[in-house]
Amino acid sequence: MTYDLASTSWGQEELDAIARVVRTGQFTMGEEVRRFEQAFAARFGVEHAVMMNSGSSANLVGVAALFHVDRRPLQRGDEVIVPAISWATTFHPLQQYGLKLRFVDVELDTLNMDVSKLEQALTPRTRMVMAVSILGNPAALDVVRSFCDQHDLFFFEDNCESMGASLGGRLCGTFGDLGTFSTFYSHHISTMEGGLLVTNQAELANLARAIRNHGWARDCAPAKPQAEARTIQDDFFEAYRFIVPGYNVRPLELCGAIGIEQLKKLDGMLETRRANAALFRSLFAGDERFILQREHGRSSWFSFTIILNPARRIDRGRVMTAMRAGGIGFRMITGGSFLRHEAAKFFDYEVAGPLANADTAHDHGFFVGNHPRDLTAEIRHLHAVLDEAARP
Numbered sequence: 001m002t003y004d005l006a007s008t009s010w011g012q013e014e015l016d017a018i019a020r021v022v023r024t025g026q027f028t029m030g031e032e033v034r035r036f037e038q039a040f041a042a043r044f045g046v047e048h049a050v051m052m053n054s055g056s057s058a059n060l061v062g063v064a065a066l067f068h069v070d071r072r073p074l075q076r077g078d079e080v081i082v083p084a085i086s087w088a089t090t091f092h093p094l095q096q097y098g099l100k101l102r103f104v105d106v107e108l109d110t111l112n113m114d115v116s117k118l119e120q121a122l123t124p125r126t127r128m129v130m131a132v133s134i135l136g137n138p139a140a141l142d143v144v145r146s147f148c149d150q151h152d153l154f155f156f157e158d159n160c161e162s163m164g165a166s167l168g169g170r171l172c173g174t175f176g177d178l179g180t181f182s183t184f185y186s187h188h189i190s191t192m193e194g195g196l197l198v199t200n201q202a203e204l205a206n207l208a209r210a211i212r213n214h215g216w217a218r219d220c221a222p223a224k225p226q227a228e229a230r231t232i233q234d235d236f237f238e239a240y241r242f243i244v245p246g247y248n249v250r251p252l253e254l255c256g257a258i259g260i261e262q263l264k265k266l267d268g269m270l271e272t273r274r275a276n277a278a279l280f281r282s283l284f285a286g287d288e289r290f291i292l293q294r295e296h297g298r299s300s301w302f303s304f305t306i307i308l309n310p311a312r313r314i315d316r317g318r319v320m321t322a323m324r325a326g327g328i329g330f331r332m333i334t335g336g337s338f339l340r341h342e343a344a345k346f347f348d349y350e351v352a353g354p355l356a357n358a359d360t361a362h363d364h365g366f367f368v369g370n371h372p373r374d375l376t377a378e379i380r381h382l383h384a385v386l387d388e389a390a391r392p
């Protein structure tokens with residue numbers, strides 16, 4: 001048996017959508033992307049959704065946009081509080097925009113930022129918290145929200161791993177001033193490559209639309225950019241008007257069309273992922289050799305994490321060999337502790353207290369895939385392999 005990290009969630013609908021777009025001959029961002037953005041915003045109960053070519057681009061554009069808002073924009077040298085574990089492109093835009101990172105440890109069970117350390121990480125230069133809900137599990141977003149309100153900080157929610165998760169009935173990705181999502185293969189919905197930035201603030205949405213598209217005013221809704229545009233009478237100049245430094249991270253029409261079909265299936269796929277998670281937890285719960293991710297709020301179960309309990313001195317190498325032999329795919333938990341990577345040497349950062357839990361997850365943990373289909377056989381196989389390999 002093989003138990004892969006990910007599999008396709010596409011059916012005939014996605015293939016038909018691709019064929020339909022190909023027949024139109026319109027490939028770059030247009031009506032399909034607009035329709036997907038509208039459907040996504042409606043599904044997540046937000047005013048604006050802006051699609052890009054990846055979740056990483058959504059993070060990049062989001063950070064860039066915060067440098068151009070009217071009120072207290074970010075400036076180089078400002079500090080951002082971040083969790084020690086996340087994907088590299090949670091952090092890279094912060095470095096690329098000259099921000100200083102203050103790393104906070106994660107909780108060993110939820111794997112999310114330990115919010116009891118937020119006060120300790122705060123300095124007079126702190127301007128933002130970047131919170132991440134790891135692998136489907138909601139971070140303490142309510143606590144981060146109040147902390148940011150109390151200290152007048154931006155709240156950037158990287159929700160690229162947790163589409164459909166919720167906390168206290170509110171969807172992850174909607175707690176922040178802006179939230180980002182990824183629709184890469186293996187994520188909760190897949191558009192090949194893709195990502196979205198969501199926000200309730202028209203100013204941020206407009207900036208994001210301009211920055212994803214060369215810094216061009218063309219596709220901004222009426223707010224600041226178009227108010228200025230009204231003073232420009234000449235269509236010749238209006239056609240090519242650049243209002244902020246930008247990129248080209250536009251999505252393709254194909255991705256928008258696929259996203260519309262995938263979004264219709266999201267609820268059903270979440271249900272299946274949660275059913276798989278219930279089996280995983282029932283098999284592994286109570287076994288002190290394995291530290292599982294503790295659900296906080298309602299997880300969307302991107303995957304299943306296991307940390308081999310360091311107190312039991314289980315040889316991770318032996319466990320990995322057994323999993324490879326058993327055809328089971330596995331990876332480091334969201335890239336592990338970011339400061340353990342070479343890229344960290346390019347960053348301006350400080351750590352706010354020890355990062356002991358992030359190191360434990362890095363050294364003793366891994367995740368295996370969850371899929372939007374019944375994994376009963378795969379999860380039972382995983383349990384049998386681990387039960388044997390982790391024997392003293």
Ligand SMILES: Cc1ncc(COP(=O)(O)O)c(C=O)c1O
Nearest residue numbers: 054055056087090160161182184
């Ligand atoms: C937390 C987090 N942020 C950002 C990204 C980047 O998303 P993408 O792969 O769509 O660029 C990922 C990717 O999985 C992620 O896990």
